[in-house]
Amino acid sequence: MTDETPETKLTVSKRRWAEQGKFLTGRIARPETDRLPPGQHLVKNWPVLDLGQQPRIQTAAWALEIVGAVENPVKLDWDAFHRLPQTDKLSDIHCVTSWSRYDNRWQGVSTHDLLDLVMPRPEAGFVMLTSYDGYTTNLPLEDFASGEGILATAWEGTPLTRDHGGPMRLVIPHLYFWKSAKWLRRIEFLVGDQAGFWERNGYHMLGDPWREQRYSGD
Ligand SMILES: Nc1nc2c(c(=O)[nH]1)N[C@H]1C(S)=C(S)[C@@H](COP(=O)(O)O)O[C@H]1N2
Ligand SMILES: [Mo]
Numbered sequence: 001m002t003d004e005t006p007e008t009k010l011t012v013s014k015r016r017w018a019e020q021g022k023f024l025t026g027r028i029a030r031p032e033t034d035r036l037p038p039g040q041h042l043v044k045n046w047p048v049l050d051l052g053q054q055p056r057i058q059t060a061a062w063a064l065e066i067v068g069a070v071e072n073p074v075k076l077d078w079d080a081f082h083r084l085p086q087t088d089k090l091s092d093i094h095c096v097t098s099w100s101r102y103d104n105r106w107q108g109v110s111t112h113d114l115l116d117l118v119m120p121r122p123e124a125g126f127v128m129l130t131s132y133d134g135y136t137t138n139l140p141l142e143d144f145a146s147g148e149g150i151l152a153t154a155w156e157g158t159p160l161t162r163d164h165g166g167p168m169r170l171v172i173p174h175l176y177f178w179k180s181a182k183w184l185r186r187i188e189f190l191v192g193d194q195a196g197f198w199e200r201n202g203y204h205m206l207g208d209p210w211r212e213q214r215y216s217g218d
Pocket of ligand 2: 049096097177178
């Protein structure tokens with residue numbers, strides 16, 4: 001989301017200087033007792049959080065564009081996206097506003113399979129995600145490539161609802177949920193990191209819940 005984003009009290013109150021951070025590598029296995037990250041509490045419902053504009057995208061008009069530092073830039077329509085290998089993933093959600101939700105069953109295309117298709121160039125180190133509501137968020141390529149990462153079109157066996165990012169959203173469960181762009185429209189592979197919407201407004205450039213990387217100074 002760029003300059004045309006209206007500033008709400010929420011965005012103003014959360015504004016901080018974003019900083020370029022040091023990034024973690026990979027994900028470490030954690031014992032079950034460590035399942036809930038620090039400062040989080042469990043919920044059974046599934047809250048809806050976004051900037052308040054939930055775009056309505058018919059699948060006939062939907063496309064996912066992949067650009068930047070890749071060998072094979074593509075624009076996939078709904079049918080082409082469904083011709084990619086379809087995968088199931090089970091994962092937990094950790095929202096920076098402190099709720100976590102266990103055991104979400106996602107269906108869609110794994111980020112691994114997407115990377116196999118587009119083939120990032122060696123210099124690609126980061127991705128910038130852009131959504132149909134104008135939202136943006138950034139993350140390191142190695143986190144996007146997590147074995148848990150999925151471009152999800154269904155949740156618990158039913159098509160992803162519009163309020164949760166349908167027809168398609170990203171899910172990168174080992175980072176705070178603001179990195180999991182709803183209504184995803186575009187993935188740009190970058191050589192250097194750039195800040196997305198919340199990252200420009202003081203949120204952490206990586207956002208690892210296990211290190212409580214909520215704000216840029218954490
Ligand atoms: N396109 C888009 N994606 C987004 C957001 C948004 O405002 N727009 N909000 C993020 C935030 S802050 C969170 S916590 C999760 C919430 O997803 P949910 O509404 O499905 O729980 O979506 C993330 N992805
Ligand atoms: Mo969030």
